[in-house]
Amino acid sequence: MKELGKISSLVITRFSPNGAYLALEEGGEVLLPKGYLKGNEKEGEEIEVFVYTDSEDRPVAVTQIPKALLDEFAVMEVKQVTKFGVFVDWGLPKDLFVPNAEIGRRMEEGQKHLVRVCMDFRTNRLIGSNKYEDFIYRDTQGFEPGDQVDVLIFELTDLGYKVLIEGSFEGLIYANEVFKPLRIGDVVKAYVKKRRDDGKLDLQLTPMGREKYEEGAEKILEVLKVRKFLPLHDKSSPESIKELLGMSKKHFKQSIGQLYKAKMILIKDDGIELV
Incomplete structure (x- = not known):
């Protein structure tokens, strides 16, 4: 089934007491349960859905979008640990199963792990894998410092x-x-x-080179426009600077130096203020 694990726009072919049946591209139908219908849908109308398998391994469509589609990663919380594997929350009524063979590091209930949604071609079901290294690209030649x-x-x-x-x-x-x-x-x-x-x-987390200081200077200006005065100076502790501005002391000193040279702030013994 081409639609499994993906978001698809499917046409409503008929209605039943259980919901609406949608036409699959390669023939056949999939059920969109009644709970996902607004009540004003009509036959022939296209509706955007995600297709996966329910607790009985039957294909089913939902209008909810999971945290990750087929061949995508997301951080998911472990909901249940069993002797066969673990179930993780991927944002749908049925949790995603990660079999023991796809567990690369210990997964315990309540923990959050990076999980990739995969196709188990033996069972034609969606499963999870936290062996993320198996899917990571090693060729990073396309990246340059500063990107x-x-x-x-x-x-x-x-x-x-x-x-x-x-x-x-x-x-x-x-x-x-x-x-x-x-x-x-x-x-x-x-x-x-x-x-x-x-x-x-x-x-x-900050741009490299001169752009870094420009970003820091902009942040200080934004805070000063609201507070008018900041009780921070060259002798302020790194902890107090981090608490108020979320930056290192070195970054702070370089940023206020730039603002001072531009005559945008005054540097006093007890802090800084806008000109």
Whole structure:
């Protein structure tokens, strides 16, 4: 079935007490249960649905969109652990099953893991895999230092946060370079710092070079427009700067230096204020 695991626009062919039947591209029908109907649908109307299998392994259509489609990744919470595998929440009434053969690291109830939605061709069912390394691209030649990318934060290690870059590459944001709260499952913008020999990428949350200071200066200006005065200066502790602005002390000093040269702020003994 071509529609399995994907979002498709299917035509309503008929109605029954259980819901509406939709025509599949290669013939046959799939049921859209009554609970997903608004009540004003008509035969011949196209409706956008996601097709997967229900608890009895029968194809079923829903109007809900899961956290990940076929061949996509998402961070999913473990809902149940069994002797055959684990069930994870992917945003649908029926949890996604990750069989033992697809568990690459220990998964416990309540934990969040990076899971890829896959097709089990033996059973023609959708399953999950947390062996993400099997699907990661190693060739990162297309990335250059300074490139902006979208990343999914999926694991916290002693070094920092492991991230999935553009849905296909692995990277790391070092913990000592993070100055704002990050959670597993967050999607944020990051910047390529360097390309490592193993193909993975080191990233940072702020732009590189002069752009970094311009971004920091802009943030300080935005805060000053609201507060008028900030009790921060050269001798302020790194902790107080991080708490108020979410940046390092070095970044703060470079940013206020830029603003001062532009005659946009006054630097006083007890803080800074707008000119």
